[in-house]
Amino acid sequence: MRSKRLLYPYLVWMALFVIVPLAIIVFYALTDKAGAFAPGNLGYVKNSASIYLDSLKIALLSTVFCLLIAYPFAFLMSRMKVSRQRMMNMLVMVPMWMNFILRIAAWILILDNNGILNRILLAFGMSRDALPTFLNTEGAVVVGMVYNFLPFMILPIYSVMAKIPNSLIEASRDLGCNGFQVFRRVILPLSVPGIITGITMVFVPAASTVVIAPRLGGYNLIGDQIDQYFKGSANNMNAGSMLSLVLMIVILISIAIMNRFDRGEDTVIM
Amino acid sequence: MEKGVSRPEVLVRLSDIVKSFDGEEVLKDINLYIEDKAFVTLLGPSGCGKTTILRLIGGFETPDSGDILFGDTRINDVPAHLRPVNTVFQRYALFPHLNVFENVAFGLRIQKRPEKEIRERVKKMLAMVDLKGYEKRPVTKLSGGQQQRVAIARALINMPKILLLDEPLGALDLKLRKDMQIELKKIQREANITFLYVTHDQEEALTMSDVIVVMKSGRIQQIGRPQDIYNEPKNAFVADFIGENNLFDGIMPEDFKVRIDEAEFPCVDPRPEGRTQVDVVVRPEDVVVTAPGKGILDGVVTSSVFKGVHYEMHVNAGPYEWLIHSTKTAAVGDTIGMYVDPDNIHIMVPMFTEEQSIDPHRVQVLPAGEGDFDAYLDSVIWKGNHYEMILVREDRTRVLCKSDMDEQAGTTVGVRFNEESPAEAPEDAGEARV
Numbered sequence: 001m002r003s004k005r006l007l008y009p010y011l012v013w014m015a016l017f018v019i020v021p022l023a024i025i026v027f028y029a030l031t032d033k034a035g036a037f038a039p040g041n042l043g044y045v046k047n048s049a050s051i052y053l054d055s056l057k058i059a060l061l062s063t064v065f066c067l068l069i070a071y072p073f074a075f076l077m078s079r080m081k082v083s084r085q086r087m088m089n090m091l092v093m094v095p096m097w098m099n100f101i102l103r104i105a106a107w108i109l110i111l112d113n114n115g116i117l118n119r120i121l122l123a124f125g126m127s128r129d130a131l132p133t134f135l136n137t138e139g140a141v142v143v144g145m146v147y148n149f150l151p152f153m154i155l156p157i158y159s160v161m162a163k164i165p166n167s168l169i170e171a172s173r174d175l176g177c178n179g180f181q182v183f184r185r186v187i188l189p190l191s192v193p194g195i196i197t198g199i200t201m202v203f204v205p206a207a208s209t210v211v212i213a214p215r216l217g218g219y220n221l222i223g224d225q226i227d228q229y230f231k232g233s234a235n236n237m238n239a240g241s242m243l244s245l246v247l248m249i250v251i252l253i254s255i256a257i258m259n260r261f262d263r264g265e266d267t268v269i270m
Numbered sequence: 271m272e273k274g275v276s277r278p279e280v281l282v283r284l285s286d287i288v289k290s291f292d293g294e295e296v297l298k299d300i301n302l303y304i305e306d307k308a309f310v311t312l313l314g315p316s317g318c319g320k321t322t323i324l325r326l327i328g329g330f331e332t333p334d335s336g337d338i339l340f341g342d343t344r345i346n347d348v349p350a351h352l353r354p355v356n357t358v359f360q361r362y363a364l365f366p367h368l369n370v371f372e373n374v375a376f377g378l379r380i381q382k383r384p385e386k387e388i389r390e391r392v393k394k395m396l397a398m399v400d401l402k403g404y405e406k407r408p409v410t411k412l413s414g415g416q417q418q419r420v421a422i423a424r425a426l427i428n429m430p431k432i433l434l435l436d437e438p439l440g441a442l443d444l445k446l447r448k449d450m451q452i453e454l455k456k457i458q459r460e461a462n463i464t465f466l467y468v469t470h471d472q473e474e475a476l477t478m479s480d481v482i483v484v485m486k487s488g489r490i491q492q493i494g495r496p497q498d499i500y501n502e503p504k505n506a507f508v509a510d511f512i513g514e515n516n517l518f519d520g521i522m523p524e525d526f527k528v529r530i531d532e533a534e535f536p537c538v539d540p541r542p543e544g545r546t547q548v549d550v551v552v553r554p555e556d557v558v559v560t561a562p563g564k565g566i567l568d569g570v571v572t573s574s575v576f577k578g579v580h581y582e583m584h585v586n587a588g589p590y591e592w593l594i595h596s597t598k599t600a601a602v603g604d605t606i607g608m609y610v611d612p613d614n615i616h617i618m619v620p621m622f623t624e625e626q627s628i629d630p631h632r633v634q635v636l637p638a639g640e641g642d643f644d645a646y647l648d649s650v651i652w653k654g655n656h657y658e659m660i661l662v663r664e665d666r667t668r669v670l671c672k673s674d675m676d677e678q679a680g681t682t683v684g685v686r687f688n689e690e691s692p693a694e695a696p697e698d699a700g701e702a703r704v
Binding site: 173190 | 328329330349350351355356357359360361363364365366367376377380381424425428
């Protein structure tokens with residue numbers, strides 16, 4: 001009984017700061033400036049359809065690259081000495097403590113036409129005319145996203161892998177598994193929960209993030225689009241709310257699909 | 271068969287095995303062979319190296335020197351997954367992402383057996399370990415005893431030449447453990463497979479084994495049938511580790527005669543290796559209670575507890591306290607006579623046979639770092655009125671200590687030599703001849 005009473009403040013908190021804001025967004029999404037019901041707001045979504053698709057594509061690509069980089073890294077990390085694991089953990093997290101804008105600005109310096117990358121290429125003898133353009137491409141956006149969200153993929157996978165007892169690996173060897181089979185039959189299936197968490201933690205913010213695309217890609221993704229509706233001359237809270245609401249639904253659907261994979265476990269992956 | 275008696279084949283042989291971790295030798299010159307179809311138990315306190323032997327055979331460790339032979343083949347460098355050996359791990363190590371059926375089928379799936387064969391063999395195996403109908407259960411939802419049996423089934427289904435079991439009953443409660451002991455023995459007979467079993471529980475070892483290997487500090491102390499180990503322990507450590515007993519310092523004035531304090535017992539052993547200083551062991555159930563003066567020595571009963579089948583009595587006789595299991599009892603404070611059949615007096619070479627210049631009573635054991643030097647406390651054995659401790663110094667020399675204080679064997683302690691022998695020390699300052 002007592003423990004239930006302790007829950008009440010949290011319920012009030014959640015009502016005030018989760019349910020009420022959501023209701024406000026839904027309200028704005030379905031009304032016009034005068035407050036009248038306005039199903040026509042869906043038109044904003046239609047106009048932004050290609051931006052939605054771009055956002056999902058970039059988010060998906062970033063998630064895939066994050067997974068490809070993070071998985072082997074997390075595995076190697078989980079097999080290191082404990083003291084070394086702690087150090088690696090730190091190194092993974094330290095960049096996150098640096099300001100987000102600064103981290104993006106750093107990538108502009110690297111990818112710019114006169115940036116570090118191109119200067120290195122020049123130094124290796126590439127002619128000035130043949131230099132590739134890195135900045136203001138989709139690739140640059142994906143690089144920025146992967147760089148920013150990689151820790152969110154590494155950490156959950158690592159924490160699941162670190163918990164796989166060595167005895168399970170020995171048991172699988174004992175039962176005849178070679179190195180690859182140990183991975184395929186024990187480590188991979190047991191790390192699926194970490195993969196799912198990692199994918200969710202990268203995909204969701206990547207799909208709705210701001211700043212990265214305009215600065216590195218020179219174009220807007222859906223997050224930037226929503227951002228624009230909430231400021232300056234374009235001020236249109238109804239349009240912004242509608243776009244947000246649809247984005248939320250799209251993300252919810254993506255997560256629901258993901259969770260189905262989770263239940264399928266080892267039959268789905270590979 | 272032509273000669274009437276067929277000697278069982280040797281399945282696994284360890285010869286001159288040495289293994290160390292971080293510079294510390296955990297196995298010292300191990301020589302051991304395991305006969306085909308036998309139930310062999312490695313018995314010893316924790317840290318004695320028994321699990322390391324198992325892991326060497328399983329392929330999870332490699333020896334620093336020495337050979338592991340399987341039949342006639344040296345398998346030192348054969349990786350674990352290619353050895354005809356399976357293990358039942360200490361905490362079972364079942365795969366949490368697979369159900370009971372898939373756990374048991376794991377090895378066969380790796381061997382890429384046809385589905386039909388897998389189904390049949392898993393079904394048979396589950397019936398054998400009494401888990402029919404549990405196929406679809408997740409292993410995480412099973413009780414300890416059931417998980418145990420899945421672990422055994424998962425290992426046995428691969429028909430290994432030898433099954434390694436690492437304290438498999440350690441996590442079970444007493445009742446279940448006793449049931450599983452009988453069950454395991456039955457499974458071993460039915461499967462007709464060699465079992466190499468590791469435990470620190472002497473009762474478990476006596477119950478199940480054909481052969482027991484008693485170990486201490488990385489060395490084999492004795493190999494023998496349970497009866498041999500119990501009745502004819504090779505040294506005080508084995509006697510102390512297996513069952514309850516009375517262990518005393520004894521003196522043999524001549525063959526077939528041993529003196530424990532003042533009392534002289536006839537026995538059936540000659541002086542071992544010609545020694546006069548010996549260790550004597552008498553099992554508590556072998557002490558016969560008689561009328562005072564009618565036995566070999568008299569003593570005063572200090573406690574008597576009814577234990578169901580027998581009374582457990584403590585009796586003070588001279589400087590020594592005797593432990594007696596008898597169906598007869600006497601009131602506390604009574605004087606009784608005690609008699610021991612010569613056959614039941616067992617003579618052993620002492621564990622400490624070196625000459626020591628310092629009186630063992632003057633050796634004082636302190637917490638590590640607080641003495642004049644640190645030493646490893648190799649063994650602690652109660653000898654009727656004092657603890658006999660053997661300490662190993664850094665330079666591998668050994669020091670004998672006799673003390674009233676109990677200490678934990680297998681730890682590092684500080685050692686100091688006292689100026690004077692403590693006043694209350696018993697007078698039989700035995701081995702220390704200056």
